[in-house]
Amino acid sequence: MNKFLLTLFVVFFTLSVSAQIDEKERLEQRKEQLQRQLSEAKSKLQNEKKKEKSVLKEIAGQEEQIKISEKIISTIAKQARILDDNIYLTQLEINKLNRDLKIMKEDYAKMIVKSYKSRSEQSRIMFVLSSNSFLQAYKRVQYMKQYAGYRKRQAEEIKIKQTRLGVAVASLQTNKKEKEVVIVEKTKIKAEHEKLKQEKEKTAKLIQKDKKKIAAEIAKMDKERRAIDKKIKKMINDAIAAENKKRKAEQLAAAKKSGSTVPVKTTPVSSTKIELTPEGKLTSDSFKANKGELPWPTEKGYISTGYGDQPHPDYKNIVIHNSGIDITTDSGSSARAVFAGEVSGVQVSQTTNTYTVLVRHGDFFTAYSNLSNVSVSVGNKVSAKQTLGKIKTNAKGNSVLKFVINQNTTVLNPKSWLKPR
Numbered sequence: 001m002n003k004f005l006l007t008l009f010v011v012f013f014t015l016s017v018s019a020q021i022d023e024k025e026r027l028e029q030r031k032e033q034l035q036r037q038l039s040e041a042k043s044k045l046q047n048e049k050k051k052e053k054s055v056l057k058e059i060a061g062q063e064e065q066i067k068i069s070e071k072i073i074s075t076i077a078k079q080a081r082i083l084d085d086n087i088y089l090t091q092l093e094i095n096k097l098n099r100d101l102k103i104m105k106e107d108y109a110k111m112i113v114k115s116y117k118s119r120s121e122q123s124r125i126m127f128v129l130s131s132n133s134f135l136q137a138y139k140r141v142q143y144m145k146q147y148a149g150y151r152k153r154q155a156e157e158i159k160i161k162q163t164r165l166g167v168a169v170a171s172l173q174t175n176k177k178e179k180e181v182v183i184v185e186k187t188k189i190k191a192e193h194e195k196l197k198q199e200k201e202k203t204a205k206l207i208q209k210d211k212k213k214i215a216a217e218i219a220k221m222d223k224e225r226r227a228i229d230k231k232i233k234k235m236i237n238d239a240i241a242a243e244n245k246k247r248k249a250e251q252l253a254a255a256k257k258s259g260s261t262v263p264v265k266t267t268p269v270s271s272t273k274i275e276l277t278p279e280g281k282l283t284s285d286s287f288k289a290n291k292g293e294l295p296w297p298t299e300k301g302y303i304s305t306g307y308g309d310q311p312h313p314d315y316k317n318i319v320i321h322n323s324g325i326d327i328t329t330d331s332g333s334s335a336r337a338v339f340a341g342e343v344s345g346v347q348v349s350q351t352t353n354t355y356t357v358l359v360r361h362g363d364f365f366t367a368y369s370n371l372s373n374v375s376v377s378v379g380n381k382v383s384a385k386q387t388l389g390k391i392k393t394n395a396k397g398n399s400v401l402k403f404v405i406n407q408n409t410t411v412l413n414p415k416s417w418l419k420p421r
Contacts, residue, residue: 077186086175237272244274330399338366369401375388
């Protein structure tokens with residue numbers, strides 16, 4: 001029974017350690033990914049400072065760094081908890097092995113003393129000859145053989161447990177060293193995190209000195225966003241109406257060709273919802289099935305302005321409106337399609353001299369704004385990750401893509417559709 005419990009404990013311990021090792025590796029990969037993002041955000045902020053970018057963009061970059069550093073601290077804390085669990089379980093095994101070894105060594109010592117006292121060949125022969133019957137003599141011979149075999153097995157089990165004890169002690173030391181490294185790393189990241197928060201507070205104090213100017217800048221940015229939103233909405237409505245007109249024309253032509261007397265619907269053409277063909281429905285369903293897994297519309301970058309109406313981080317009475325997300329990326333970067341589809345519209349803004357490209361995927365639309373030039377035309381079929389155009393870099397060094405997703409005229413949050421970075 002004791003051997004069964006021991007085996008059960010070893011199996012449970014092995015499975016637990018294996019699962020924790022997998023989790024530890026996953027956390028290590030996540031931490032490295034977050035550190036790359038943090039490094040990228042830092043680099044972006046430094047570039048913005050060198051090019052004298054606006055204070056608002058500097059704060060956005062600092063906020064992004066703070067969020068990522070918080071995630072790194074959380075990941076490191078999880079690593080520390082896993083190492084603590086490993087240390088605890090390993091110490092339990094060491095304690096049990098020490099107890100088992102103590103008992104086995106005591107039993108083995110008693111066997112050695114007993115064997116020493118009856119070590120003479122004559123005493124073993126007399127033990128057999130003094131039997132009352134042949135069967136008893138045979139059993140005594142078998143007993144001596146079994147006793148000798150048991151003693152040998154005990155010695156082997158002691159060696160095995162001593163080896164396992166050595167492995168467990170080495171594993172414990174390794175885990176303790178890893179924990180020391182994690183603690184040092186956590187302390188360093190926390191110090192950097194506090195420094196980032198202080199820098200952000202310092203920047204926030206600076207903008208208090210020129211609040212009217214900053215508020216005017218925010219209002220101007222919001223006005224530009226709303227103008228872009230209005231333009232995208234019109235492009236989508238026009239694309240829906242054009243597709244439905246095309247569909248109705250095809251139905252009329254087919255009815256005329258077949259000589260059908262059944263009248264085709266004469267209701268007004270909708271500009272809010274596409275009447276999907278079977279092929280269009282397949283495309284739409286495929287797009288929907290990839291929610292949360294779509295590639296980003298830029299190769300690199302981070303979300304500098306989120307989706308929806310949201311208060312400014314420093315001026316709570318000022319609301320920033322965004323029908324999509326703004327992605328800050330490297331200068332000279334390109335916008336790329338997030339899914340296969342057809343270009344439904346390309347428009348240029350006369351006020352900002354930037355382009356917007358609209359791509360249709362069944363009854364879903366993706367829009368890419370603030371492009372300095374485009375490499376596609378209306379009617380072109382595009383594939384996932386295909387370049388649509390260059391993102392504009394202004395005089396201050398800002399390279400920001402506005403990305404929007406709609407289903408018909410319903411505005412969706414793009415972040416929930418993109419694959420997490």
